[in-house]
Every structure is written in structure tokens, then in C-alpha cells.
Amino acid sequence: MSNNKILEIQNVKREFTMGTEIVRALKGVSFDVNAGEFVTIMGSSGSGKTTLLNMLGCLDKPTDGIYMLDNVNVKELSRDELAKLRNTKIGFVFQAYNLLPRTSALENVELPLLYNPTIGSKERRERAIAALEAVKLGERLDHTPNQLSGGQQQRVAIARALVNEPVMILADEATGNLDTRTSYEIMSLMQELNGQGKTIVFVTHEPDIAAFSTRTVMLRDGKVQKDLINDSRKSAKEALASLPATDDY
Ligand SMILES: Nc1ncnc2c1ncn2[C@@H]1O[C@H](COP(=O)(O)OP(=O)(O)OP(=O)(O)O)[C@@H](O)[C@H]1O
Ligand SMILES: [Mg+2]
Numbered sequence: 001m002s003n004n005k006i007l008e009i010q011n012v013k014r015e016f017t018m019g020t021e022i023v024r025a026l027k028g029v030s031f032d033v034n035a036g037e038f039v040t041i042m043g044s045s046g047s048g049k050t051t052l053l054n055m056l057g058c059l060d061k062p063t064d065g066i067y068m069l070d071n072v073n074v075k076e077l078s079r080d081e082l083a084k085l086r087n088t089k090i091g092f093v094f095q096a097y098n099l100l101p102r103t104s105a106l107e108n109v110e111l112p113l114l115y116n117p118t119i120g121s122k123e124r125r126e127r128a129i130a131a132l133e134a135v136k137l138g139e140r141l142d143h144t145p146n147q148l149s150g151g152q153q154q155r156v157a158i159a160r161a162l163v164n165e166p167v168m169i170l171a172d173e174a175t176g177n178l179d180t181r182t183s184y185e186i187m188s189l190m191q192e193l194n195g196q197g198k199t200i201v202f203v204t205h206e207p208d209i210a211a212f213s214t215r216t217v218m219l220r221d222g223k224v225q226k227d228l229i230n231d232s233r234k235s236a237k238e239a240l241a242s243l244p245a246t247d248d249y
Contacts, residue, residue: 004035005071006168006199007056012065014051025051027222028065033201035167038194038233040210041203043219049203050172052219056201057170058086070167087115091161095173097153099145105132105156106141112164131159135189151182158189168199175209181243187212188236212236 014026025048033039041049054060055067058074067074070089077085099108109128113119119127132138135155145153154174161169171190175183183206191212194200202213210216211234218226 005032005068006035006037007070008032008066008068009056009062010066012052012055012062012067014048014055014060015063025222026055026062029219029222029224030065031217031224031227033199035199036194036197037215038190038200038213039202039215039217040213041201041217041219042205042207042210043225044205047219048222049205049219053170053172053201053203057090057092058082087112088164089167091158091164091166091169093154093157093161093169093171093174095176097145097150097157097177099153099156099160101146102144104142104144105137105148105159108145108156109159109163112160116164127163128159131163132156134162135159149182150178151185154178154182154186155189158186162193166198168201169193171200171202173203173205175204175206181240181246183209184236184240184243188240191236212239 010030011028012026012030013024013028016023016025029048029052041052043049051060055062058069061075069085072085074082100111106125106128109131110124113124113127129138129141132141135158137152137155137159140148140152145156148156169190175186178186187209190200190202200213204210211230213230214233215227215229217224
């Protein structure tokens, strides 16, 4: 039977062994995400958000429990199959941008495509330019990260996450280093991508950021404390427009 569940986790646990101590970072987490949802994961520091996101992105495996990604049981995949799944289905965005320094925006965005032997250099360039245009950086192709603002660097990172046309975007505190205005700009972009059908799972500890999503899963001490649909989601574009104008000095 087919369904539109992009991911499904059942009683997922993740334990880390630290010498003689066992850290139980996830203590049995279950939820599903349907295609087209925009889910924020919230919770205080140490509640397991990054551990969960790394698992969802196949960067880490559960100690116990089931993870189905696009109806495939991740546990049954070989290392190569897993890497392929990750590269084709998932785009990552991190708090620290993780761009290569001294490397142009264009080359940074081309990078994920280098692992795909079916894509030649011309197509690689065209797709990277299209992804940068989609995040409104078409005029900044040759700039290196240190020649870009924080918000622009994050948009390059989002273009890099998009270039493989993933079904899902995973973001960990992607607005954590940005001021309010730039955060709202990034959220406006996320809402636009979500409107185009991308499924988004976005970790944040800021309630005003979560207000832009359609659903919030609240973690507490490695467990789901709340899982709520957001019926009154805010428009980031409107929130941006209502911010006071920046002062000109
Ligand atoms: N590699 C690791 N080895 C040992 N313990 C770990 C490891 N990764 C995470 N932990 C522990 O697991 C728990 C959850 O960590 P996690 O990074 O998922 O929290 P978080 O919710 O992302 O916090 P923050 O908001 O500070 O980023 C913490 O107690 C942390 O110390
Ligand atoms: Mg974290």
C-alpha cells in the first residue's frame, strides 16, 4: 500500500556510551511526517533535537526502533545505498553554514552534484546557477563566503541543499546565527520552498520561528512532549513587512 508519508519513526532510541556511563539522548520517539509538511522540532538544550535530526538525515543510526524514509527501511540499506539515499532525497542546512572557504558561491553549490556521475560539468553549472537564483543570489555567483553576509551565506547553503532536488530539507538551527530580519528572510524562503512542495523539518528553539511552520514537535528529555498542528501559521513575508525599518546612519 502506498502512502504520502515521507518519514516514519517508531520508538526510536539513541544511546551514547561515554566510558562507563550511558547517555540516553532519545528514549523512544515516534511520529510520521507527510509530504508537504513544514515541521519545526523544538525543545530546550540537550533535549535531543540534533540527535533526532541527524538520524532523520541518515547521518546517524538509531540504537533501537524503526526509521522508514520514503517507505524504505533505513536499517536494511548498505552503506553505499544509504549514502545514495541521503544524497538524492535530503538537503541539509546547518547553523554554521558549513561552506568551503575561499571557494565561490557557485562552486559551493556545485559540490553535491560532483558525486553524481550522470551529471556533466555544463549541467552542474546550470543547476547551481538556477539554485542560487532561486535563493535570490544570482548576482553573487563569484563571491566567496567571507565576501557575503551571514544571511547570504545561509542562502548559499540553502541553494546547496536544493541543487540535488531533494524531497526533504532538514535544517538544524539554520537561523541561530542570524538577526531577526535575516531570520525572517530565511523563513520566508523556507515557506516559499514549502509552497513549492518541499517537505521541511526545521530544528529551532525560538517560538517566533516555529510560528512559521505548520506543525511543531516538542521534545523534552529525549521524548516527544507535544506534537501540535499550527492552525494559525504566520506568514514570514508579512512578519518581515511589519518589522520597523532599519535606521540609516
Ligand atoms: N556524540 C555524542 N556522544 C555522547 N553524548 C551525546 C552525543 N551527542 C549528543 N549527546 C548527548 O545527547 C543529549 C542530546 O543532545 P543533542 O545534541 O541532540 O541536544 P539538542 O536538543 O540538539 O541541544 P541544543 O539545543 O543545545 O543544540 C545531550 O545530553 C548530549 O550531551
Ligand atoms: Mg542541537
